[in-house]
Amino acid sequence: MTTISDIAKACGTSKTTVSLVMNGNDRKISREMRERVLETVKRMDYQPSALARGLSMQRAGAIGIWTPEVPHILGLQYYASIIAGIVDEAAQFGLTVTLFSATVWKRNDSSRLIFSDGRCDGLIMVGIPDFDVLDAVAKSKLPCVVLHGGRALNNVHTIDIDNIKAGYDATRYLVERGHRRIGFLHADETRAFSIDRFEGYRNALSDCGIDFDPAWSFVGNNASEMGYEHATNIVSDPSLALTALFCATDLLALGAIQGLRDAGVRVPADMSVIGIDGMLDGARSFPKLTTLDQSLEMLGVEAARTLMGAIENPDSEAGHTVWQVHLVERESVCVRTNELVGFP
Amino acid sequence: MTTISDIAKACGTSKTTVSLVMNGNDRKISREMRERVLETVKRMDYQPSALARGLSMQRAGAIGIWTPEVPHILGLQYYASIIAGIVDEAAQFGLTVTLFSATVWKRNDSSRLIFSDGRCDGLIMVGIPDFDVLDAVAKSKLPCVVLHGGRALNNVHTIDIDNIKAGYDATRYLVERGHRRIGFLHADETRAFSIDRFEGYRNALSDCGIDFDPAWSFVGNNASEMGYEHATNIVSDPSLALTALFCATDLLALGAIQGLRDAGVRVPADMSVIGIDGMLDGARSFPKLTTLDQSLEMLGVEAARTLMGAIENPDSEAGHTVWQVHLVERESVCVRTNELVGFP
DNA sequence: TCATTGTGGAAAACCGGTTTACCTTCCCCC
DNA sequence: GGGGGAAGGTAAACCGGTTTTCCACAATGA
Structure with missing residues (x-):
């Protein structure tokens, strides 16, 4: 050489x-x-040599991405889009990106601190880390950005959407299009983002003078299969008489649409569906999914920028960015004209 | 520190x-x-310190993964599964994984050789690289494993399936279940893997005494939308009278199934569909997709192992591994009992 | 004329590890 | 009593960069 x-x-x-x-x-x-x-x-x-340079400058020129589980996670465009944004933005500044996964973490105790051996200058957590992970990160003193970490984290930078507002906006959107009986599909009723989206949903209903019926909400996990199952159950119970489904995530929404169509329910004519996230798949589904788009790739870019800032300026205080979502109107919500009225 | x-x-x-x-x-x-x-x-x-250690030992303790384009590629489970396998296996040996993408490569000339600055000890190409990439890799002298690189590459290690055989087996599987009029959906008629699968298809037909009709094959790109479109066209032309579709990839097959169902065609009762790849989505589709599974995660593991071997032993000759696929019988192919006969 | 300043460049220390070469002890055995 | 190992450990060189310090020389100013 x-x-x-x-x-x-x-x-x-x-x-x-x-x-x-x-x-x-x-x-x-x-x-x-x-x-x-x-x-x-x-x-x-x-x-x-990157190694010699890094050693001398005390800067590896690399950032780490931590994900809960590579196998299942990476397959989701949701995460893939974010990672793509990170890789791209980092490369712009000559930084490379290293992948860490919780799977390995859990299996091999000696690799727990692998990201603190100086091979990366900072960390982006894509997906919510367990406490022991955060602990190790804190001990490593590495700058860290947690995506979708919610409000609970205060020693690390976070970027998250306002889930209550998002839930509110999505629900409000349906109500303003004439829907009165709106179901809610939880992604994971124990996790903050799902709880918050639910809270927004209830607030919107309440603001619009609609009484919430507990039978309208469904709990489970964040898998398209779950959405499928919920949808199947919902249409098999005529007493429910829902006209729209607000799904806590696009993944659920996509599954729900499948379930509805398999049950012979037309989307959106018979049942409207809205999601949150902006997964690429939503733009390809039949019908195309109306959703609150998180601009996931840009979110990745923002995460990279935040981290790079934190690396430059290690003593800066941890910031908490509220990420904006915007409505993408596609084909899965219809207007019920006979029900339209004004709302406060 | x-x-x-x-x-x-x-x-x-x-x-x-x-x-x-x-x-x-x-x-x-x-x-x-x-x-x-x-x-x-x-x-x-x-x-x-990983850096000091690496400098001293002339070993970065990291391997690189190169993909054509992170944004679109990573979103596909196809690639995600492979990458997951690589990350996992590498971690097992204390190696981390660094991501490189062609997107950046193309934009920023100075980063062309970024993977040759010693930050990784070897490279796995997931997705077919252009010639100039291979050129740069050769110049960097890094051990390199190309996945699905086909037969043309002889200076690097390759791992690929026998596409002709796979095409043959998939087709044969349909024929043995009573299908005679079988369509073929190309993934990309200019690329070796698609051409080979097509060749296998034609060999199988010929071996079974079925005359191939050029109208049975369809060209385009490897996108589910393409599969959808082909399927739509196919069912709108009754003269075709196909009873089964052999799709060069699962992605096409998944789109095709959607197209068929949207056109009111029952799968598999009216039209059977088989793919190749073994994408996770195939196990979740409706109906579940019958396919030739490449065990993508294990393929990633194998790639990592091959690369690690090449790193240990830099002077070893480039090997060309033929990766085995196996049939996963799910729900998208039916048996046409009235047509069953024995074949050579 | 002599101190002052600026310019262009080199020597050497340093980053944090690994590895080679060497140095004591101590023990054993002839 | 002395030669030969083996055991246990250390000093120093080295990996390939960056950065601090220093130096020689020319130009400038009083």
Whole structure:
């Protein structure tokens, strides 16, 4: 491998000079020397060792992404989009991205602290980490950004949407289109984001003078199969008479749409469906899913920027960014014209 | 940060001793010294710097994964499964995984060689690289494993399935269940894997004494939308009278199933569908997709193992592994009993 | 003319590990 | 009593960069 000494020797100069030239340092280097070095670098295909550079500068030039479980998680476009944004933005600044997964973490105790051996300068948690993970991160002193971490985390940077507002807006959107009997599908009734979206839903109903019926809400996990099952059950109970379903996540919504269609229910003519997230799949479903888009790739970009800021400025206080969602009107919600009235 | 010198000092010994203990070296260290060091390491939460270690050992302890385009690619479970397998297996051996994407590569010329700055010890290409990428890799001298690279690559390790055989087996499977008029959906008629699967298809038909009709094959790209469109067209042309569709990929098959169902065609009663790949989605579709499973996660594991072997043994010749697929019988193919006969 | 300042460049220390070479002890055996 | 190992440990070189310190020389100013 070509090293900086090789270049220096080939130029008849010192490592110092080569280093200064390579890093575009403002210390004056004579024009001819600069050109000579640059030419040699190109000719000899020299690329500085990331390891040596990192060791010397105490900066690995890499950031880590932690996910709960790679196998199941990565497969979801939801996470994939975020990661794509991170990789892209990081690359823009010459940083590479290293993947860590909880699966390994759990299996191999010795690898618990693997991300604190200096191989990355900061961490982005995509998906909610357990407490012991956060603990290890805190101990490692690495700057850390938690995505969708909610309100509970105060020692790390967080970026999250306002789930109550999102739930409110989605519900309100349905009501304003004439829907009165609106079901809610929980993603995970023990997790903050789902609870908050539910709270927003109830607030919206209440603001619009609609009495919430406990039979309208359904609990379970965040899987398309769950959405499918709920939808199947819902249509098999005519007494429910729902005209719209607000699903806590797009994944649920996509499953629900399938369930409805398999049961012969037309979407949106017979049943409207709205989700939250903005997964790519939603743009390809039949019908296309109306949703509150989180702009997941941009969220990844924002996460990378936040982390890079925190790396530059390690003593800055942990920030908590509220990420904006916006409504994407597609095909899965219909207007019930005969029910339209104004609301406060 | 705690360094090896801190530990040495705290133990009243030398860096050498600490290093030897940490690496479980067989050079004899007295029992008490070993314990003293280990205790101190634990007490002071010492973790060796990956950078320093890597620099000294000329081994980064990381492998790189290159993908064509992170945004679109990662979202596909197809790639996600492979990557999951790689991450898992690598972690088993203390290696981390770094992500590279062609997107960045194309945008930023200076980052072209980013993976050759010593930050990773080898490369796995998930998805077919362009020639200039392979060129850069060759120049970097990094061990490299190309997944699904086909037969054309001889300077790098490859792992690929026998596409001709897979196409043959899938088709044969349909024929043996009584199907005679079988359509073929190309994933990308310019790419080797699709061409080969097509060749297998035609061989199987020919072996079974079925005359291939050019109208039975459809070209396009590898997207579920494409499968949907093909399916729609196919059912709208009654003269075709196909009873089964062999799709070059699961992604196509999944789209095709949707298209068929939207057109009111029952799967598999009216039209059977088989794919190749073994994407997770296939196990969740309606009906569940019968396919030739590539065991993608295990493929990732195999890729990691191959690469690690190549890293250990850089002078070994490039190997070409033929990866086995196996049939997963699910719900998308029916038996046409009245057509069953024996075949050679 | 002599101190002052600026310019261009090199030597050497340093980052935190691993590894090689070498040095004591101590024991054993002839 | 001395040679030969083995056991246990250390000093120093090295990996390939960055950065601090220092130096030589030319130009400038009083």
